[in-house]
Amino acid sequence: MNILTTLEELVLSGIDTLYSAKADVKTIQFQKTRKEFEGDFTLVVFPFLKMSKKNPEQTAEELGTYLLNNNKNIVSFNVVKGFLNIKLSDSYWINELKIISTDKLFGLKPANSSGKSIMVEYSSPNTNKPLHLGHIRNNLLGYAVSEILKANGHNVIKVNLVNDRGIHICKSMLAWQKWGNGATPESTGLKGDKLVGDYYVKFDQEYKKQIKELTDKGVDEKQAKEDAELIQEAREMLRQWEAGNIEVNQLWKTMNGWVYDGFDVTYKVLGVDFDKIYYESETYKLGKSIVLEGLEKGILIQKEDGSIWADLTADGLDQKILLRSDGTSVYMTQDIGTAHQRFSEFKLNDLVYVVGNEQNYHFQVLKLVLIKLGYNWAEHISHLSYGMVELPEGKMKSREGTVVDADDLIADMIDTARQTSEELGKINDFTGDEATKLFKMIGLGALKYFILKVDPKKTMLFNPQESIDFNGNTGPFVQYTHARIRSVIRKAEEAGIEQYIVGEENIKLSEKEQNLIKLVFEYPNIIAEAGNNFSPAIIANxxxxxxxxxxxxxxxxxxxxxxxxxxxxxxxxxxxxTADIIKSGAALLGMEVPEKM
RNA sequence: GGUCGCAUAGCUCAGCUGAAUAGAGCAUCUGCCUUCUAAGCAGAGGGUCACAGGUUUGAGUCCUGUUGCGAUCACCA
Structure with a gap:
């Protein structure tokens, strides 16, 4: 049994014995003893004063004595004000270490042991432009949270819902038709997503020119944005796509194909993957029947023009459109449909959407509408809402060219890793392949740790001028420590020194050794906490x-x-x-750790 | 305007269900490599936890209000 559970039960029986009172388990607070005091765990005794009818010191003293007499693992205690510091014996800790010493999976729950299936949707890019730093945060979070949920024994299904249709991709297609001269990734040497993104930018530039021409003629800006020929053409292209026009569809497939090839490269470098990829072109019509059914049941309302709405004003929200007057779907309709489909297809217990906090309202509405429609599973939908990544000058704006491109950033990180390693003379005995692998590991480790160590829900700042650090609270620090340990272990093996075990129960541990061993045993709780909070940051820290x-x-x-x-x-x-846990924890963040660096 | 979120050291961030003198890293200054990897370790300075009330034996943490910043409230996604 867990030592804390044992201690809790002992406190309960102690209070019963000493004060003839029944304490609630919830009032028992064990925390780590602060460094300046002696002890391993600290019991806060204030909640028990009413039962003991004595002052804090006396109460702590009595409880301490009781605990000491009733558990052989406790060697001593001390009382500071209302705090009872309890010290366990070195041999207790050493024995615990022995028990886990050969367990490579220490801290992780066995695969699928919880019996729960959880789907995590993340990444979900648009196919009109390359991935940027914001997407990196999404991808790293989605992947890490999935791994953490697996470590908690859940069956995890990672999915990506690619936004492959709509006006945005038509803009790229149109610009390519007009100005592309048949350019392909092969002919230009450009990565497919970059090529398509360039035409999206081209569209925007030309579109702006047209707007300016119109406003110069005295048309007001709003009208000009509507009237500009390019946007009209893009909309026409979208209509043709929906109507199944063969030529448009062919172009759409081709250009999306380029984008996917590009994304695949980025995903592969980032080390993220998916069990299933959904495409909006295949799901965007889902949900319609559910909405119509809701209307029939009187849960939803229809306006005079035929549009269908959910009225959420009673819940403090607004009205939300679910089907347009022409009967077509909006994004919300699709999400209603896909959620329904997923829960029935995969027998999910939970569905987690990793989506930026700009869509908080959307998910609030989605959940509420589904609950109103009577789906019990809607309670098990959660939105892992993460904060934006900002630059020193504020939000990234693709139009102002301030986006930090994902591939560029990754390449920069790897290059910095190379430079730093060379300067430090760390790789003199590495082969070329080994060195290349190491640079990638360190560069990506630095990037991933930098992003994941921050609480997901918080906005974070990235300053491109001050490249990501390799010292201090960083990925490379963690990687370095692993390499350092492995180096010692290699030398021990070479010298034929046995690692384990027998006989050392009686040694006296130093303070540093005690601190380290206690920290090691926190790992299972850390994994549980990270899982409950969907927070890789807890693992990172x-x-x-x-x-x-x-x-x-x-x-x-x-x-x-x-x-x-x-x-x-x-x-x-x-x-x-320690090395095992560093490796295991890093893996939950999608980070690799080297044997040498 | 309504709703939601955020505010901790010069900068970037920790601080789980309230609990002891609020912690790291970066940056600045100072020590430590003939000793298992110095991408390391040790030390110094740096705080009105945005502000004001409240609950509590006890508040950075909970409640209310104020200020500031952000997001959102489209027959967009």
């Missing part, structure tokens, strides 16, 4: 703390040169475990 703690231990103690063989084996063992 933990593995940083662990790496930092290890480096202190490493600095103060020698391992291979330690004379006492029991101490040496213990240190080797705790080192191995």
């Amino acid at each position: 933990y593995i940083y703390e662990l790496a930092k703690e290890y480096n202190q231990f490493y600095h103060d103690h020698s391992i291979l040169k330690e004379d006492n063989i029991d101490i040496q084996k213990f240190r080797l063992s705790i080192s191995t475990k």
Whole structure:
């Protein structure tokens, strides 16, 4: 049984014995003992004063004595004001370490052990332009959250809903037709998504010119935006697409194909993947029948022009259109349909949408409408709403050319990793392939950690001028610590030193050793907490703390040169475990860690 | 205007269900490589936790209000 559970039960029985009172488990608060005091766990005794009818110190003293007498793992306690600090024996911790020492999956729940299936939708790009830094945050979050949910024993289905249809892609298509001269990724050497994105920009430039021509003639701006020939043509193209025009469809397929080839490259470098890819062109008509059914049941309302709405004013929201007067769908309609389809097709317990916080309202409405329509599963929809990535001058604007391109950023990171590694002379004995692999690992590690260490829901700032750090609270720091440990372990193996185990229960642990071993045992809780909160940041901050703690231990103690063989084996063992956890935690963030760096 | 979110060191960020003197990193300054990887370790300075009330034995954390910033409220997605 978990030591904290044991202690909790002991506190309950202690209160019963000492004060003839029944305490609620929820009032028992064990927390980590602060560094400045001696102890492993601290019980806050204030909640029990009413039962003991004594002052905090006395109550803590009595409870401490009770605990000490009733659990052999407790070696001592001390009382500071209303805080009871409890210290467990070194041998307890060492024994615990032994138990997990050969368990490579320590902290992770067995695959599918929870019996729950959770679908995570993420990425969901538009196909008219390349991915940028904002998409990177989405992709890294979606992937990491999926991995964390798996580590919590859930069956996870990662899906991507590609927005492959609509006016935006028609703009690129039209511009390509007009000004492309048959350009292809092959003929230009451009990545497919970049090529298509260039024509999207071209469209916007030409469109603006037309608007200006009109406004110069005295047309007001709003009207000019409507009247401009290009936008008319783009809309006509969308109509033809919907009508199934063969030529338009052919072009659409071709250009989307280029984009997918480009995306695949970016996804592969980022290391994200999907179990299923949905395309809006195949799902955009879903949901219509559900809406009509809702109308029949009187849950939804129809206006005079025939449009169908959900009236959410009673819930403090507005009215929301679900079917236009011409009977066509809006985005919300599709989401209603796809959610329904997914829950029935995959027997989902939960459905998580990784989508930016600009769509908070959308998901609030989606859930509410589904609940009103009577779907019980709607309660199990959640929106992992993440904050925007901003630049020092504010939001990224594609029109102002301030977007940070995903591929460029990744390439920069890898290049910085190369430069830094060369300067530090770290790769002198690496083969070319090994070095290339390492640069990629470090560059991406820096980027991923930088993004994921921030609480998802918060807006984060990225300053392109100050490239992402490689020192301090960073991915490379964590990677370095892993490499450092592995290096010691390799040397131990070469020297034929046994890692495990027997006999070292009686050694005395130093403060650094105690701190490290305690931190190691927090890993399972960290995974659970990260899963409950959909927060990779919790994992990131933990593995940083662990790496930092290890480096202190490493600095103060020698391992291979330690004379006492029991101490040496213990240190080797705790080192191995630390490396395992760093590797495991990093993997949950989609980060790889090197054996050498 | 309505709704929602955010505000912690010069900068970037931690701070889980309230609890001890609010923590890291970067930047600045100072030490530590003939010793298992110095992408490391140690130390110094740096805070009215936006502001004002309230609840509580106890508030950065909960409630109310104010200010500032952001998002959103389309027959857009």
